Each structure stands twice: as structure tokens, then as C-alpha cells.
Amino acid sequence: MREMNIAVIGATGLVGQTFMRLLESRNFPVKNFYPFASEKSAGKKLEFNNEEYTVLCEKNIEEQEYDIAFFSAGGQIAKDLAERFVNQGAIVIDNSSAFRMDENVPLVIPEINEMRIDEHNGIIANPNCSTIQMLMVLAPLRLLSPIKRVVVSTYQSVSGSGLKAMEELKSQMREFVDGEKVSDPVVYPYHILNNSLPHIDRFLENGYTFEEMKMIQETYKIMEEDIPLTVTCVRVPVLCCHSEAINVEFENEVSLEEIRTAFKEFPGVELMDNPENLIYPLQGDLEGTDQVHVGRIRMDYSADNAVNLWCSTDNIQKGAALNGIQIAEYILNN
Amino acid sequence: MREMNIAVIGATGLVGQTFMRLLESRNFPVKNFYPFASEKSAGKKLEFNNEEYTVLCEKNIEEQEYDIAFFSAGGQIAKDLAERFVNQGAIVIDNSSAFRMDENVPLVIPEINEMRIDEHNGIIANPNCSTIQMLMVLAPLRLLSPIKRVVVSTYQSVSGSGLKAMEELKSQMREFVDGEKVSDPVVYPYHILNNSLPHIDRFLENGYTFEEMKMIQETYKIMEEDIPLTVTCVRVPVLCCHSEAINVEFENEVSLEEIRTAFKEFPGVELMDNPENLIYPLQGDLEGTDQVHVGRIRMDYSADNAVNLWCSTDNIQKGAALNGIQIAEYILNN
Numbered sequence: 001m002r003e004m005n006i007a008v009i010g011a012t013g014l015v016g017q018t019f020m021r022l023l024e025s026r027n028f029p030v031k032n033f034y035p036f037a038s039e040k041s042a043g044k045k046l047e048f049n050n051e052e053y054t055v056l057c058e059k060n061i062e063e064q065e066y067d068i069a070f071f072s073a074g075g076q077i078a079k080d081l082a083e084r085f086v087n088q089g090a091i092v093i094d095n096s097s098a099f100r101m102d103e104n105v106p107l108v109i110p111e112i113n114e115m116r117i118d119e120h121n122g123i124i125a126n127p128n129c130s131t132i133q134m135l136m137v138l139a140p141l142r143l144l145s146p147i148k149r150v151v152v153s154t155y156q157s158v159s160g161s162g163l164k165a166m167e168e169l170k171s172q173m174r175e176f177v178d179g180e181k182v183s184d185p186v187v188y189p190y191h192i193l194n195n196s197l198p199h200i201d202r203f204l205e206n207g208y209t210f211e212e213m214k215m216i217q218e219t220y221k222i223m224e225e226d227i228p229l230t231v232t233c234v235r236v237p238v239l240c241c242h243s244e245a246i247n248v249e250f251e252n253e254v255s256l257e258e259i260r261t262a263f264k265e266f267p268g269v270e271l272m273d274n275p276e277n278l279i280y281p282l283q284g285d286l287e288g289t290d291q292v293h294v295g296r297i298r299m300d301y302s303a304d305n306a307v308n309l310w311c312s313t314d315n316i317q318k319g320a321a322l323n324g325i326q327i328a329e330y331i332l333n334n
Numbered sequence: 335m336r337e338m339n340i341a342v343i344g345a346t347g348l349v350g351q352t353f354m355r356l357l358e359s360r361n362f363p364v365k366n367f368y369p370f371a372s373e374k375s376a377g378k379k380l381e382f383n384n385e386e387y388t389v390l391c392e393k394n395i396e397e398q399e400y401d402i403a404f405f406s407a408g409g410q411i412a413k414d415l416a417e418r419f420v421n422q423g424a425i426v427i428d429n430s431s432a433f434r435m436d437e438n439v440p441l442v443i444p445e446i447n448e449m450r451i452d453e454h455n456g457i458i459a460n461p462n463c464s465t466i467q468m469l470m471v472l473a474p475l476r477l478l479s480p481i482k483r484v485v486v487s488t489y490q491s492v493s494g495s496g497l498k499a500m501e502e503l504k505s506q507m508r509e510f511v512d513g514e515k516v517s518d519p520v521v522y523p524y525h526i527l528n529n530s531l532p533h534i535d536r537f538l539e540n541g542y543t544f545e546e547m548k549m550i551q552e553t554y555k556i557m558e559e560d561i562p563l564t565v566t567c568v569r570v571p572v573l574c575c576h577s578e579a580i581n582v583e584f585e586n587e588v589s590l591e592e593i594r595t596a597f598k599e600f601p602g603v604e605l606m607d608n609p610e611n612l613i614y615p616l617q618g619d620l621e622g623t624d625q626v627h628v629g630r631i632r633m634d635y636s637a638d639n640a641v642n643l644w645c646s647t648d649n650i651q652k653g654a655a656l657n658g659i660q661i662a663e664y665i666l667n668n
Contacts, residue, residue: 149636153487153579155530155568174511177504194573195618196489198630198644203609207590207632228636232579232644234489236570239528245487245566256541275537284529296532298541302483302562310532310566 010073011035129319344407463653
């Protein structure tokens with residue numbers, strides 16, 4: 001089998017580490033491995049496939065050639081460095097929002113639009129975590145009927161903001177249970193402990209957050225259809241995994257049985273829908289899993305042909321690193 | 335001013351205690367005060383208006399007469415005991431779901447339908463906490479245009495399940511930050527720590543929870559209109575206060591300015607809607623407040639004449655005890 005030279009940019013971060021763990025566990029054929037991070041982290045040691053690697057930084061980019069560069073270092077670094085990796089032969093798979101809406105960059109969820117990967121010009125964008133989770137649910141549903149309208153509320157964990165946010169929640173818990181004054185927050189504008197923040201990413205002029213608009217605009221691009229969709233994004237004091245309450249109106253009549261069958265048949269989706277036996281997706285149980293889990297499927301009597309459902313996913317796996325690895329696996333195999 | 339003989343049933347619980355605190359802080363004219371609880375708690379001492387009272391139990395009901403009996407002791411106890419208090423002269427204001435859908439029992443949010451109080455036959459029902467919060471938002475909106483459809487997702491705190499649930503969340507936090515195995519849950523079917531449970535109250539045959547159906551059916555009764563409405567109720571690991579993401583479709587065109595004005599003018603609602611300055615309702619800030627706080631008001635482009643908004647309320651105050659006290663104040667003054 002062909003072996004690839006792999007770079008991970010942001011290798012010390014939560015998504016970067018998950019890229020590395022998934023490359024290992026999925027036996028991705030890695031020839032040479034190059035972990036990159038900020039100058040501050042350069043020289044640190046990271047283990048990958050039982051070997052020790054020295055963290056590289058920006059000035060090392062031109063020292064070797066790459067087949068694939070996984071970026072999870074934020075939008076600005078992606079904008080600054082992606083082209084330099086492309087010039088060294090890499091196909092860049094970027095987890096930030098920097099290139100997602102660029103018409104020259106495919107935005108890909110492999111189960112939905114892997115054929116768009118072939119159209120890349122050196123860069124392929126990984127969608128937003130909440131978009132991936134939602135569209136993994138909407139894609140099988142659209143096979144049953146055109147979708148008329150979707151209303152979504154998210155319950156997003158702090159892992160979406162990285163390791164520092166997870167530490168912030170944990171240290172707020174610690175101070176709270178110890179009866180101390182909870183320190184001022186650093187990652188979030190308000191305490192995330194005992195709070196739900198209806199504020200993810202920056203506010204835009206139309207009153208939406210950028211996170212909310214990402215979910216809408218990325219949907220149009222990936223689904224290649226302007227599905228009427230509205231979103232409220234909320235951060236909840238949960239360490240890992242995101243949940244979403246999704247309301248879908250269909251153009252045509254669709255039965256719950258057809259919906260359940262569609263989910264069972266769609267790759268990457270796992271049906272967990274047996275409420276009488278207390279089976280429904282739970283963030284607390286899904287860390288490290290690959291699938292988008294869906295349950296609480298029920299008719300919505302407030303509109304014709306409408307349903308409610310609930311889904312949960314590990315936002316760092318299918319919502320980020322796993323989706324990127326799947327894109328790389330497609331490249332490897334095609 | 336007329337003084338009243340007041341009983342609180344469930345006086346040792348979270349809502350019962352809040353009834354007592356609000357009777358004090360609002361200077362409700364109490365002649366004699368009778369705290370009731372289970373036989374187990376009988377004989378305990380409780381402080382009210384700087385005097386000590388002995389907790390009474392079921393066998394003491396017929397020993398005195400009452401003007402108002404505030405019930406916050408669950409549905410079964412309300413069904414078992416309400417009539418006996420009525421027979422002793424009380425108007426029962428019950429916070430459980432026992433009588434809410436009984437056509438002989440008014441279901442009242444004073445700001446919306448206080449005139450229904452006069453129709454009581456001894457019992458008046460307090461709506462579900464999530465219903466009160468939602469309708470305090472929908473009532474001013476309905477003054478602007480008929481409402482076509484509403485889609486709601488809730489972010490409900492553990493205080494809605496009482497003191498034991500609050501202790502359960504706190505002890506799970508303690509075990510988690512101490513690196514211990516988190517004990518099996520007692521109040522909830524799963525850990526509430528680092529989780530969002532799409533499961534409040536029991537499941538019904540149609541796939542909804544009773545909590546979700548309460549919100550729908552109580553809306554029809556209070557608003558005296560079958561507003562098309564669908565709900566997903568979710569428990570989040572937050573100690574106090576509930577939030578709701580509400581999507582409203584209107585029959586007619588309504589501007590954001592009209593909506594903000596309607597909220598400003600409606601008693602009991604507080605507008606907190608200035609996202610550029612990070613002003614939006616937050617559960618973490620609202621414990622002990624009276625108002626339903628509303629913000630993140632923005633047009634929803636997925637449907638004609640639709641808006642999204644976010645609201646937060648102390649579920650034990652306006653969502654429970656305060657609403658009951660307001661009903662009693664109406665009775666006092668009429």
C-alpha cells in the first residue's frame with residue numbers, strides 16, 4: 001500500500017492530538033510524520049506510533065515534502081501557512097473556518113459529498129463540528145423527502161473550545177465545590193459553570209453568532225441546496241460531545257418507521273431510539289465514539305410532515321478529526 | 335388590611351421554602367402560619383417572619399382553618415390532601431400537575447389570565463415552570479400578531495427536580511474533580527454531570543415526555559387557543575434557572591423593534607438584548623430574580639415573519655413560587 005508523508009499542524013492541541021490518535025488506531029499508512037505547533041511548543045517531544053517526534057514550527061515547513069497536512073490551528077494560521085504546505089506537495093485538510101466558504105475549496109463530509117474531494121486545488125475544508133453532526137442527520141432524511149425547513153438548538157460542550165476551556169470548566173467546578181470564589185473566566189466571557197451561554201464565536205450584525213451562520217451557510221454548500229434553516233447555538237457546562245435538538249419539516253409525508261430505517265442504513269449514523277427503555281443519545285456516554293447518535297424521534301403535531309429528534313456526537317471525532325481522517329482515507333484510496 | 339391564615343404544604347422543600355421567603359419579602363399579610371410536610375419532617379422547626387414554627391403533618395389538617403394553602407408537595411399529595419384543606423376554608427394554590435388540566439380548575443399566570451382566578455372552585459393550579467417562562471414571552475408577542483407556530487428547546491436546571499437533585503449534581507462534581515468514580519445517580523436515570531438529558535418526567539406513548547406535553551397542553555388552556563407548538567425538554571448540568579430557545583412564526587409581519595417594545599411594556603418581562611455588549615440572559619446570573627429575561631432576538635430567515643429568541647428565568651421563583659404568590663396577592667386584593 002502507498003505510504004504518505006503526514007504533517008499535523010496544531011499537533012499539541014485537542015484536535016491535533018485526536019488526528020494523531022486516529023491515524024494510529026485506523027492504521028493509516030504513514031511514511032514520515034511531522035508534528036507542527038507554535039514556536040513556543042517547538043522542540044517538545046510527542047509520541048506517535050510508539051516513536052518520539054520533535055515538534056516543528058513554521059520555519060521548518062520548507063525542510064521536507066508532504067502528502068497530507070492536517071490543520072487544526074485556527075483560521076489565521078491556516079490562512080498564513082496552508083499555501084506553504086501546498087507548495088511542499090501537501091493536500092491541506094483544514095479544520096478551521098478559513099477556507100470553508102471559498103468556492104475553490106471543497107467542503108466535505110465524506111458520507112455526504114466525498115465526490116467533491118476530487119475537485120480540490122490543494123486545500124479541502126472540514127466543516128464546523130455542529131454542521132457535520134446536523135447534516136449527518138439531515139442527509140439520510142433528505143433521501144426520504146425534500147426538506148422544507150429545519151429549526152435547530154445546540155447543546156455544545158466546552159471541548160469545542162479546546163483544552164483550555166476544558167481546564168476552565170474543571171477549575172470552576174473545583175472552586176465551586178470547595179466553596180471558594182469562582183475565578184474570573186478567561187476562555188468564555190462568563191462562567192460556564194452552572195450556566196448556558198447562548199454565545200459561540202463572535203456576534204454578527206444580523207444578531208446571529210458566527211457559529212450559527214456557519215451552520216446555515218455550510219449547509220447550503222455541502223447539501224448544494226439552500227435548505228431553509230435556522231439555528232441557536234448554546235454552550236453548556238459539559239466537557240465533551242455536542243447534542244442538538246432538531247426539528248425538521250418535510251415537503252412530503254414521511255413515517256417514523258421510514259426515518260428509523262433511513263438512519264439505520266446511513267453510514268456513520270447510529271440509531272439510539274428506545275425511550276421506554278431509557279435509550280437515547282447522551283453526551284456523557286459518547287466520548288471517543290465515531291458515529292452520530294440519533295434518537296427521541298417523534299412526530300411534531302405543530303406542522304404537517306414534521307418530526308423532532310435529538311442527536312449527540314463526539315465533536316472532536318466525527319465533528320473534527322475523524323471527518324478529516326476520512327477525507328484523507330478517500331484520497332489514499334482514489 | 336385583611337390578614338390571611340396561610341398554610342404551606344411541602345414547607346421543607348425547595349419551592350415550599352421559596353413560598354415562605356417570598357411571603358416574607360413581599361410583606362404578605364399573614365395572620366397565622368402553618369407549615370406542613372411529611373410525617374417524617376413533622377415536629378421540625380422552621381423560621382418564618384422571625385418566629386419559629388413547628389412542622390405539621392397530614393393528621394393536623396383539620397385542627398385549624400385557612401385562607402390560602404400553597405401546595406408544593408407533588409401531584410399525589412395534592413390529589414390526596416387538597417380537598418381537606420378546601421374543606422377547612424382554604425383556596426388551594428397547587429404547584430403540581432395534579433389539577434392543571436381539570437376543567438374546574440383555573441390554570442393561571444397572573445400577567446396573562448388573572449381573570450380566570452375568580453372562577454375557581456377551591457383549587458387554582460400553578461402552571462409548569464417551563465410553560466410559565468415560555469408563555470410570559472409568547473403572550474406579549476401574540477399582542478403583535480396571531481402566532482402561527484412555535485418550536486422550543488429547553489435548557490432546564492436541576493433545581494426543577496428539587497434539593498436532592500441539586501445535591502446530586504454537586505456531589506457528582508465533587509467526585510469528578512477529586513478523581514473518584516462518580517457514584518450511581520439516584521434522582522436522574524443517568525449522570526447529570528457532563529451530560530444533557532433529553533428526558534424530563536416520564537415518557538408517553540407518542541414519544542414525548544410528560545414535561546413536553548405539559549408545555550403544549552397547558553399553553554392551549556392558558557392562552558385559550560391551540561397555538562401550534564412543539565417542544566424538546568432537556569435537563570442540563572446547571573444548578574438554578576431555566577433557559578429556552580424559542581422560535582416563533584407569526585401570521586403577520588412583525589419588526590424586531592415592535593417585539594422589543596412589546597417585551598419592555600409587558601409586566602414581569604425584562605429585555606436583555608444587546609449582544610454586541612455581551613448582554614443576553616444567563617441562568618448563572620438570575621437566581622432570586624422575579625422576571626423572565628429575554629434576549630438574542632433576531633429574524634429567522636428560514637420562514638416568513640419568524641424570529642428566534644432566548645429567555646432565562648429563575649424556575650423556582652416566577653416558574654413556581656412567585657407565580658403562586660402572585661395568585662394569592664390577586665385573591666387578597668379582589
